[in-house]
Amino acid sequence: MSAATDFDLVAVGAGMAGHCTALAGAQAGARVALLEKTGQYGGSTAMCGGALAFAGTDIQRERGIADSAELLEEDLMKAGRYRNDRALVHEYAVRQHDAYRWLQGLGIPFDQVSLSGSQSVPRNHGTDPKAALALLHRHALASGRVDFRTHAAARRLLTEGEGDARRVVGVELADGTPLRARGGVVLATGGFSRAADLVERFAPELRAARPMGGEGNTGDGLRMAWALGADLVDMGHAKGTFGAPVEAPAPGHEGRAPRIVSAMYRGAIVVNRGGRRFVDESVSYKVIGDRCLQQDGAVAFQVFDQQVMDQSSPLPSVADYAAALAAGQLRTAPTLAALAGELGIDAARLQRTVERYNAACDGREPDEWGRTSLSTGFGRPTRVERGPFYGIACTTGLTSTYCGLRTDTTGRVLDVFGRVIPGLYAMGELVGGFHGETYMSGSSLGKGCVFGRIAAADAAARAGVAVSDGGSSG
Ligand SMILES: Cc1cc2nc3c(=O)[nH]c(=O)nc-3n(C[C@H](O)[C@H](O)[C@H](O)COP(=O)(O)OP(=O)(O)OC[C@H]3O[C@@H](n4cnc5c(N)ncnc54)[C@H](O)[C@@H]3O)c2cc1C
Structure with a gap:
């Protein structure tokens, strides 16, 4: 010194x-x-x-x-x-x-x-x-x-x-x-x-x-x-950030797994353990973080389809879904029902939630949480429809x-x-x-x-x- x-x-x-x-x-x-x-x-x-x-x-x-x-x-x-x-x-x-x-x-x-x-x-x-x-x-x-x-x-x-x-x-x-x-x-x-x-x-x-x-x-x-x-x-x-994966990365992936995942701005929906959405996913992840802490076990699941997976981009982005998959934090299954089983959430309710969400994406009914964009008025929400499907259990992290x-x-x-x-x-x-x-x-x-x-x-x-x-x- x-x-x-x-x-x-x-x-x-x-x-x-x-x-x-x-x-x-x-x-x-x-x-x-x-x-x-x-x-x-x-x-x-x-x-x-x-x-x-x-x-x-x-x-x-x-x-x-x-x-x-x-x-x-x-x-x-x-x-x-x-x-x-x-x-x-x-x-x-x-x-x-x-x-x-x-x-x-x-x-x-x-x-x-x-x-x-x-x-x-x-x-x-x-x-x-x-x-x-x-x-x-x-x-x-x-x-x-x-x-x-x-x-x-x-x-x-x-x-x-x-x-x-x-x-x-x-x-x-x-x-x-x-x-x-x-x-x-x-x-x-x-x-x-x-x-x-x-x-x-x-x-x-x-x-x-x-x-x-x-x-x-x-x-x-x-x-x-x-x-x-x-x-x-x-x-x-002070607010927490939604998107901290609940599961620790698999051994060998510690330095290569995302600390935060926010797939909702590319089209994911966010549901609780009961398979229900509880927020307009286009709002700030700080606000979603508040709502997540009010859910059962302070856990919520980002659920999306292959269209969102195709937008994965490498770390340090919060969109590195491929890294989360490789680290065992993100689960995948050919159907929504199988994905719900993997994640431990209510399968029948998740199916209904996605059907309602897709109807809102098509303009057939209003979105139950008022979502009209991907983030803050930008981009249109897309149907969750193209398998395989993906889901990740997340909580709220106090990053800052x-x-x-x-x-x-x-x-x-x-x-x-x-x-x-x-x-x-x-x-x-x-x-x-x-x-x-x-x-x-x-x-x-x-x-x-x-x-x-x-x-x-x-x-x-x-x-x-x-x-x-x-x-x-x-
Ligand atoms: C997972 C995660 C993702 C994030 N992503 C983003 C992002 O993409 N974009 C963005 O804008 N923000 C992001 N943030 C927030 C952002 O990283 C921080 O708010 C920002 O880096 C803070 O910078 P800073 O220089 O103020 O503090 P820090 O980078 O935290 O540096 C403060 C330093 O001060 C040192 N220190 C503390 N006390 C003392 C002392 N008494 N004497 C000497 N040294 C001391 C600490 O050890 C530390 O090294 C993220 C945060 C996290 C955790």
Whole structure:
């Protein structure tokens, strides 16, 4: 470990948000400490689906998808039921395309664009999250300005001054080492999906959801800022994600099985153990996650036919049905009755459910749950008819919490009276206000990048270092 203890910027947490902050800080000329509590960088970012929500991109244009910053902003607000902080959402909409170009310029490929929850057009730009992080990490180290440390948990924020003059000047590590940050401390410690006490306090209805975030995501940044009077927002809106396979992957498939499967946006229906649908499957998987927890055993089954199977696409997508089949999590059978037997659900009821669903697809009767699209108004539901049939038992996973510190559009943390806490920034999943009631797929990685770059430039300016245009790796 390096002995340096004085920096322009200290970024706490080495996932997407921490890496984008550290690299952008280095590009702006700052000397940066990038701290990671566990033995390796990555956090939830390294485990995730690798989808980033961007609008108006070259790849969308090539595929004839008409999208814009305005439509993205409206979709984000709509997903959040207009309880989001409009200023944050607007800033994201305006700055996201530049972030996309920055990531592309660093060499991160985006080779797919797909439709996902709360998106009115396909805008999830897919990339391999581990490879993307590795690239960001290499650029950060190559800048010569980033001191990356593992097993370096920040446990407390250091301040100077009293009352209105109080400001954050650094962090104290778990071993007692103080690190100074002239321009500011950026908290990027992720959510609190692994902190049972915080889940119990803020989202007790999710105690049955399966914790799925990074192992170090125990709400440390939230607690450190809270101790200084930081305001918290969206705490009542933490939600789980529907689609976590109930069955563990077969031996040998652990690293190759999907963590989340969401076939409903390609045409699957979702039924409970009684063989009944219980939700409009085109809505956000966060909403389906809530409803799933209310079903018998907190389990629901995605059921689909060969037409959906034919749309399987490889990991890290949430549509890798072939990998789920190979891992023994997805079951298949030539008839719906046989599939119901495999899955342990009511066969006669499943048959009737599918007949009613197909009638609604044909327009012969209204859909019993009001489904009219594949996702959020996009695409038409398709009949479940062409065997073999497939089904997978899923539950709700707590992948991410998406609520927490209140910030302004520069990422500066605000206290409970709405005043900036000087020297303190927060990024990524631990920030509240951006998503409102519900998260739109792909917007977490995206916001970590967008706001990480903004905060890094601000902290670098605060430290008095020269700000460049951020166009190279440093
Ligand atoms: C299965 C799954 C699929 C997902 N799919 C997508 C997707 O496709 N698109 C999308 O946008 N989002 C997705 N998400 C959510 C997304 O991955 C996260 O919200 C996002 O990666 C969070 O990034 P972050 O940088 O804020 O935090 P993280 O990537 O979690 O990084 C936080 C880091 O901080 C470290 N840390 C914590 N406390 C301390 C401390 N005290 N000191 C130092 N370090 C500390 C942690 O160990 C961790 O490494 C998914 C999540 C999961 C689990």
